[in-house]
Amino acid sequence: MSKRVVTLAHYYTQPEIQQMADKVGDSLELSLFARESKADIIVFAGVRFMAETAKILNPQAEVILPDAGSTCSLVTQTDVEALRQWRESHPDHVHVSYINSSAAHKALSDWIVTSRNVDDIIAHLYEQGKKVIFSPDRNMGGYLNYQYGYDMPLWSAVCEVHDKFNEAALNEALEAVNSKAYLIAHPESPLPVLKRAQYVGSTSGMLNWIKAYDGAVSDVIFVATEDGILYNMRLARPELDIRQAPIYAGCQCNSCPYMKMNTIEAVKRAQQGHGTRIDYLSQAEMDAARLPIERMLDFSQRYYA
Known part of the structure; x- marks a missing residue:
């Protein structure tokens, strides 16, 4: 067979x-x-x-x-033993980890989240009176703290692709556009960029935003994320002017090498x-990592059903 x-x-x-x-x-x-x-x-x-x-x-x-x-740079920038000690230094907190993390990292987590469900899961935990620590993405955690007034302690790693987007280059690009311009951004981007965005969301969320866009075809839409998704966006809405947000001196050339x-x-x-x-993953490591992933998947299937 x-x-x-x-x-x-x-x-x-x-x-x-x-x-x-x-x-x-x-x-x-x-x-x-x-x-x-x-x-x-x-x-x-x-x-x-x-x-x-x-x-x-x-x-x-x-x-x-x-x-x-x-x-992934979020993996390579995280020393798992240091992460273990950081988690142990917050014994009364729930450890929420972004899915962009190694199996060993997930095994030290209570919940796994993606960029699509992170807002809802952390809100759910706070509604239950829990305190949260967030890893590994500093930019995503910083945006959540800013957006919702949380005080989550954050691990300090970044996506090397999204972290290149910067406010100065973005301002220059927006000023050069003669028509109305919009910015949508992935929450792995730096906070000054996210503050400028009309929409912040996951890869699928940004794609759905483009699909539902009902503005003028003369509008320019800048997208602060890895350039691969622009193919799907342009396939869905070929009539729109969709551009990757610049990273420096107007450069629109930001790809994930991995x-x-x-x-x-x-x-x-x-x-x-x-x-x-x-x-190469041991049974014990897989079992420990599966629990927070399953929590996330079960939550998502209930919440988004």
């Missing part, structure tokens, strides 16, 4: 990679799809923490990452069984 192979691709991969996938989505969508896929082999065209999450949710499946080097390691050749090899197998 042939094995069922499912290929997942994140929105930040190249268009030709997305066209090779059975499912394209953001972290939450792909996590849900992976849990329900019943696949024998999962090829994850994304970055390592995403493939680890797929393995944690599908321990019986063989999960293959096309390129061993596709990591996502772009998912080449056609690498994905094809992975679909044939070659690549980096996520087979």
